[in-house]
Amino acid sequence: MDLLSFVNFYLIPGIVLGAIYALGAIGITLVFGVLRFAHLAHGDMATLGAFLALALVTGLGLNPWVALPFAMAATAVIAVTLHWLFYEHLRRRSAILTVIASLGVALMLRAVVQVIWGADSQSYVGGITRPESYFGIRIKDRELWTLGATVALVIGLQLFLTFTRWGKAMRAMSDNPDLARLSGIDTRLTTALTWTIIGLLCAAAGFFLGINTELKPLMGWYMLLPMFAAAILGGVGRIEGAILGGMVIGIAEECSVLFLPAEYKSALAFVILLIMLAVRPTGLLRGKVL
Amino acid sequence: MSHTQTGGPILSVAGVSGGYGGADILHGIDMTVGPHEIVGIVGPNGAGKSTALKAIFGLVQVRGGAIRFENRDITGWAPNRIVRCGIGYVPQVDNVFREMTVAENLEMGAFLRRHGLDEALERVYTLFPDLVEKRRKAAGSLSGGQRQMVAFGRALMLDPQLLLLDEPTAGLSPRYREQIFQIVRDVRAAGVAVLLVEQHAKQALAFCDRAYVLASGRNRAEGTGPGLVADREIAQMFLGG
Numbered sequence: 056m057d058l059l060s061f062v063n064f065y066l067i068p069g070i071v072l073g074a075i076y077a078l079g080a081i082g083i084t085l086v087f088g089v090l091r092f093a094h095l096a097h098g099d100m101a102t103l104g105a106f107l108a109l110a111l112v113t114g115l116g117l118n119p120w121v122a123l124p125f126a127m128a129a130t131a132v133i134a135v136t137l138h139w140l141f142y143e144h145l146r147r148r149s150a151i152l153t154v155i156a157s158l159g160v161a162l163m164l165r166a167v168v169q170v171i172w173g174a175d176s177q178s179y180v181g182g183i184t185r186p187e188s189y190f191g192i193r194i195k196d197r198e199l200w201t202l203g204a205t206v207a208l209v210i211g212l213q214l215f216l217t218f219t220r221w222g223k224a225m226r227a228m229s230d231n232p233d234l235a236r237l238s239g240i241d242t243r244l245t246t247a248l249t250w251t252i253i254g255l256l257c258a259a260a261g262f263f264l265g266i267n268t269e270l271k272p273l274m275g276w277y278m279l280l281p282m283f284a285a286a287i288l289g290g291v292g293r294i295e296g297a298i299l300g301g302m303v304i305g306i307a308e309e310c311s312v313l314f315l316p317a318e319y320k321s322a323l324a325f326v327i328l329l330i331m332l333a334v335r336p337t338g339l340l341r342g343k344v345l
Numbered sequence: 346m347s348h349t350q351t352g353g354p355i356l357s358v359a360g361v362s363g364g365y366g367g368a369d370i371l372h373g374i375d376m377t378v379g380p381h382e383i384v385g386i387v388g389p390n391g392a393g394k395s396t397a398l399k400a401i402f403g404l405v406q407v408r409g410g411a412i413r414f415e416n417r418d419i420t421g422w423a424p425n426r427i428v429r430c431g432i433g434y435v436p437q438v439d440n441v442f443r444e445m446t447v448a449e450n451l452e453m454g455a456f457l458r459r460h461g462l463d464e465a466l467e468r469v470y471t472l473f474p475d476l477v478e479k480r481r482k483a484a485g486s487l488s489g490g491q492r493q494m495v496a497f498g499r500a501l502m503l504d505p506q507l508l509l510l511d512e513p514t515a516g517l518s519p520r521y522r523e524q525i526f527q528i529v530r531d532v533r534a535a536g537v538a539v540l541l542v543e544q545h546a547k548q549a550l551a552f553c554d555r556a557y558v559l560a561s562g563r564n565r566a567e568g569t570g571p572g573l574v575a576d577r578e579i580a581q582m583f584l585g586g
Contacts, residue, residue: 122469223445227453230442237402237436239428239457239500 063186064195065310071198071267073305074205078260079282080297081212082253088229088292089249092153096137096161097257097282098275098299103164104130105265105274106172106257112179119179119266127258134254137245143246146167154286161276168272177270201263208259209298214293221248229292281308281324288331290338299339303327349372354379355538356401356432356507357561361410361420362562363400370396372562373410376540378507384541385553387546387571393562394542398509402434404429404564417508428458433500433537437511440496443485445477450484450495452565454502469498472531490521501537508532510541526552550574 079097086094108126111117117125141160145153186193216222224245228235236242260282264274284302289296304324311323331338354377370393378384383414386394399405401412403424412420419427424434427477433454436518442450448466455465470477473494479487485494493513500508513529514522529539542548550556550570558566558579566579573579 220452220497221448223452224456226449227442230444231439234436234439234442235453237424237428237434238453239425239503240453241425 059191065313066306067192067194067198069306069309071201071263071303071305072309073302074202075260075263075267075301076278076281076285076305077298077301078205078208078256078263079278080285080301081209081294082256082260083282083286084289084292084294084297085249085253085256087286089225090142090153090246092150092157093156094253094272094285095157095279096164097253098277098279099161099164099168100134100137100254100257100275101261101264101278102168102272102275103133104262105270106168106256106272107258108262109172109177109179109270119262123204123259123262126262127255130258131251131254134250134257138246138250139151165272165276172270172272174272177268197266201267204259205263208256209294212256213294215252221245225249235333266334277321280321280328281305284324284328284331288338291339293338293340294331296338296340303339350459351440355415356540357413358397358401358413358511359413361400361407361412363407363409364403364562366406369408369484370405370497370562371400374404374557374559374562374564376552376557376564376567378538378540380506381533382554383533383541383552385549385556386540386542386554386559387549388559388565389571391561392559394559395511396510396562397559398540398542402432402509404434421569425447425457428505431504431506432509433503433507434504435493435500435511435513437515437542441492442483442498444483446455446481447484447487447495447498450499451502452560454499465502465504468535469501469505472501472535473498473528490524491515493521493525494528497532501532505537507538507540510531510539512542512544515544522548547574547580564585 079101083094083097086092091300104126107129108119111122111125112119137160141156141204142153145156184195184197186195216226224235224240226247227238227240228242228245232242261275264278281304285300286297287300288303289298289300304327308320308323309339311320356378360373360375362369362371362373370563374393374397376384384527387395388394395575403422407420411418414430414432417430419430442453444452451466451469452462455462459466465579472489475491476494476498479491484492487495497508510529514525517525529541533539541549550573553570555567556570556573557564558573566576568576
């Protein structure tokens with residue numbers, strides 16, 4: 056196989072998948088960094104976001120890319136609501152209770168998606184899209200859009216965390232929650248803000264997976280392991296680590312079919328995670344707070 | 346007890362008892378702090394020194410007595426309300442945001458401040474000139490003494506009239522200890538009263554205007570710093586000979 060076919064058939068799909076995993080892993084790292092628990096409903100929240108966009112596409116006839124920001128906003132509202140309903144009152148209890156509660160939320164969200172949209176595969180647009188060729192490198196428009204939107208979201212998030220008052224408050228709460236409270240930072244509002252961002256990122260990740268493959272009620276659940284693997288691989292609590300981890304897992308999964316039967320593709324994230332935990336448990340970039 | 350300034354105390358603690366969970370650690374303690382005063386709380390381990398500070402700042406449940414600050418009853422207020430009314434608190438450990446820069450640490454101290462951030466920063470940098478060149482460094486990477494400056498600076502960003510310091514010299518070498526005491530004097534010179542808990546009683550008493558000796562959650566003695574050191578009985582019983 057020549058280099059160009061490797062790039063076209065393995066590397067580019069790997070990078071696109073990696074970008075989707077990265078968005079999910081950033082959300083997982085935010086929950087872990089600021090709220091200190093492993094959010095098992097992350098994948099199903101992404102599924103819900105993807106299907107909300109589908110509702111806007113089929114119901115109102117919107118272009119999927121126009122529907123995306125609305126679906127993101129709606130998922131953010133749902134994320135904050137779920138926090139108030141299910142996690143807020145467990146705040147002072149052991150973190151494992153919140154983790155298990157999030158598993159319950161995951162099952163609920165999946166059930167809601169199945170009840171409303173059914174169990175069959177769906178897609179935003181029918182037909183087959185042919186990739187454009189740029190100097191021999193073949194890439195589809197929607198893949199370019201996915202990568203561009205991911206880069207924009209990540210840059211926006213980094214700017215927000217580095218330069219704004221509330222972004223810094225999120226980092227302060229991640230760094231030292233007690234001191235944040237002593238400094239007069241409103242930790243309830245900061246928590247709500249964190250969930251808002253998580254909802255936005257979840258919906259984007261689900262939408263990108265849906266538009267590049269198809270929409271299935273279990274799509275987010277299957278994405279949960281690679282997303283967690285990506286967050287841990289990169290070093291939990293580090294956004295740049297989540298991006299790196301997402302890319303490694305995404306590209307490794309797509310390239311694995313070169314030397315492994317395709318059925319083992321989704322087991323690969325698990326293998327990478329196990330090796331990583333054995334060799335360097337803090338992640339590629341040493342884990343820290345935000 | 347006379348105060349160094351006229352006009353009465355800014356903080357008065359009267360008969361305060363309380364503690365964590367069910368059991369009381371404080372059994373009716375009394376203390377006052379006047380404007381521009383440095384007041385120490387000393388005593389043996391487990392005397393309730395840090396708990397007294399936490400009770401004032403609303404971090405420990407107060408079950409009896411009253412705490413008044415600037416003629417307002419602040420008993421039972423939450424810390425984020427107390428911080429607004431002019432009391433700053435520096436915990437003993439974990440008192441900086443380690444991964445954030447010095448400047449960001451100070452900014453977080455002024456989170457409640459809508460205006461005058463630059464002036465507040467300017468004031469803290471004037472008080473702690475060492476921090477100016479470190480302002481883009483992560484607070485966790487600084488030396489113990491500089492980290493305390495960041496912690497003090499963060500608590501001073503809201504312009505408090507009273508600063509509560511919980512064992513500011515804990516874990517620091519004697520050389521740094523003197524540096525911290527000097528910083529406390531500088532803070533007072535900037536017009537802020539200080540109430541501090543100190544493990545190294547003798548060294549602390551030598552520079553506090555007044556001090557309270559606590560034991561088993563009760564007042565045991567009070568007086569000027571040098572006066573308490575000179576009192577043989579107090580010195581032997583509570584200050585380690």
